[in-house]
Amino acid sequence: MGETRRRNGVETRAEILRVALDLFTTQGYESTSLRQISDELGIQKASLYYYFPGKEDIVRPGFAARGSEAQTLLEWAKAQPAAPDLLRRTVLRWVDTFSVEKLRGIRFVNANPTLMRTIALDSSAAIRDPLEGLVALLGDSYLGADRVLLRMAFLSINAAAAAAAAGTPDQEIVAAARRASLAILDALSVA
Amino acid sequence: MGETRRRNGVETRAEILRVALDLFTTQGYESTSLRQISDELGIQKASLYYYFPGKEDIVRPGFAARGSEAQTLLEWAKAQPAAPDLLRRTVLRWVDTFSVEKLRGIRFVNANPTLMRTIALDSSAAIRDPLEGLVALLGDSYLGADRVLLRMAFLSINAAAAAAAAGTPDQEIVAAARRASLAILDALSVA
DSSP: OOSOSOOOHHHHHHHHHHHHHHHHHHHOSTTOOHHHHHHHHTSOHHHHHHHOSSHHHHHHHHHHHHHHHHHHHHHHHHHSOOOTTHHHHHHHHHHHSSHHHHHHHHHHHHHSTGGGGTTTHHHHHHHHHHHHHHHHHHOTTOOTHHHHHHHHHHTHHHHHHHHSOTTOOHHHHHHHHHHHHHHHHHHSOOO | OOSOSOOOHHHHHHHHHHHHHHHHHHHOSTTOOHHHHHHHHTSOHHHHHHHOSSHHHHHHHHHHHHHHHHHHHHHHHHHSOOOTTHHHHHHHHHHHSSHHHHHHHHHHHHHSTGGGGTTTHHHHHHHHHHHHHHHHHHOTTOOTHHHHHHHHHHTHHHHHHHHSOTTOOHHHHHHHHHHHHHHHHHHSOOO
8 A cells, every 4th residue: 555645653553453464364374474564565664563573463452452342341340230231231332342353353363263372362361251250240140051142142243253254244244243142132031 | 981881883983983073172183193082982993993094084974964964954945835934944953953963063173273274174165055055045135234144043053152161061052052043033134
């Protein structure tokens, strides 16, 4: 895309993240070099290094951001007064926020499954642990299959991403995930 | 387990498949040797070779069986008269049959993701292609998010397996998958 338009640091950083994650997803993390990312962006390799000294530095912020989002949601849910619709509101907060970023992360993980066992494992736990906390907090009275359904309601974006045909627009996947979450929550036995 | 009880060939074969797939799933396909499988079963390595000359021979039958099941379901659905509940009956046939075997296969695939890109890729397509055929046959009038939801209804066992906590009994996962499929089908827009 070149640098004909003057970009500020935040924009450049976001653009690098988007392009690099796309490359990591389509051709694999291991097979993608920093050189290739800078070429794809039409920027100097030195500029890329300025923002991200290594490939791991590109991957970690996304996980950290989603982990922080999950942690914030857990704290929010803990602070709410008990209410019949708290579970539903909490699930929808997770499904409705940063949905496209979540999809991007899920696709990256699915394309680089073994990577998650090494470098990004701690980042992955940073998302999983607060979600576990939410299940424990809100799902205490749901047992057996209901407990599995409650987890499925939280993870509908993952399921929708896995089920959707290649090339399905993000907004259709996100819309399906939202409707699936609502349908699954309605199917829970009354707690 | 030893061979104190006399087993016939069919039983022995099934037992080898079960034990080997468990080992492939818990410690990885590459890290598991035929020797270890025969030790775990308490049988001679020669007996194991008699049934399965190599590790791939252990993995392929499961995929072939599920692929054949999906193909049979597609042919069954094609032979049915058009009816409002045909989609629902077809999805439930997929979700309700060989559910535990499906779970076992899904766990194996999730534990050995890169393997699916090499040896078992054609086996995986043997399942995916007939399921695609079912989506095309029954989901023609479902577009956008509805199309994604239709796929999610077929793949509820996969989603339930991914969402369930470690150690969740198979029957709870299968029950959740069934209820999720029904809930998602109910959430489809009227075609």
